[in-house]
Amino acid sequence: AQSVTQLGSHVSVSEGALVLLRCNYSSSVPPYLFWYVQYPNQGLQLLLKYTSAATLVKGINGFEAEFKKSETSFHLTKPSAHMSDAAEYFCAVSGSGGSQGNLIFGKGTKLSVKP
Amino acid sequence: SAVISQKPSRDICQRGTSLTIQCQVDSQVTMMFWYRQQPGQSLTLIATANQGSEATYESGFVIDKFPISRPNLTFSTLTVSNMSPEDSSIYLCSVAWGETQYFGPGTRLLVL
Numbered sequence: 607a608q609s610v611t612q613l614g615s616h617v618s619v620s621e622g623a624l625v626l627l628r629c630n631y632s633s634s635v636p637p638y639l640f641w642y643v644q645y646p647n648q649g650l651q652l653l654l655k656y657t658s659a660a661t662l663v664k665g666i667n668g669f670e671a672e673f674k675k676s677e678t679s680f681h682l683t684k685p686s687a688h689m690s691d692a693a694e695y696f697c698a699v700s701g702s703g704g705s706q707g708n709l710i711f712g713k714g715t716k717l718s719v720k721p
Numbered sequence: 722s723a724v725i726s727q728k729p730s731r732d733i734c735q736r737g738t739s740l741t742i743q744c745q746v747d748s749q750v751t752m753m754f755w756y757r758q759q760p761g762q763s764l765t766l767i768a769t770a771n772q773g774s775e776a777t778y779e780s781g782f783v784i785d786k787f788p789i790s791r792p793n794l795t796f797s798t799l800t801v802s803n804m805s806p807e808d809s810s811i812y813l814c815s816v817a818w819g820e821t822q823y824f825g826p827g828t829r830l831l832v833l
Contacts, residue, residue, distance in 0.1 A: 642824070649727075649826035650813065651824075696764070708766050713763045
């Protein structure tokens, strides 16, 4: 069975500061891992994905995440926060079938960016 | 990636009624999914809809409450039947495209 834990339901950073959103997963098969972003009153947009290639994955809007198997983690980072980054971020895992199976989502982390 | 649209974008409904949500994709896709996002919660898969076969429902979701149609490779509908206030949620469709699922904008449903 697969599961995702996102530490911190709410993270607040100052504009220009480092963004770090934590995600730990559990999977009995090699996982595919995803980060999605949901802006207010919108659907989910894919930020980036890990599919067993490079462990450091770069996504849109300056975000990146590193797959660490030993720590079962896939934390999302951005060196410098922008006001437009304020949104809710979801980490998700699926089995080695990738998109063909059920995505298991974490509970989400709401990111606030202070001016 | 695929471009996905949903109708309606939002609705307010009375309890006991039903609402059908449409999901349209700009490309042919084999697998489509329907998710529910309850207020302040994460996403939960309702069912997987493959063209030409019955939808596969996740535990806790039944066909009588959430009937799904998949008449072709670009379209699907989800009906929320006999609604109650507990059905107030965002309903999202997604499609499998390569290694990734892409999501529609969601339908925001409020049941009074």
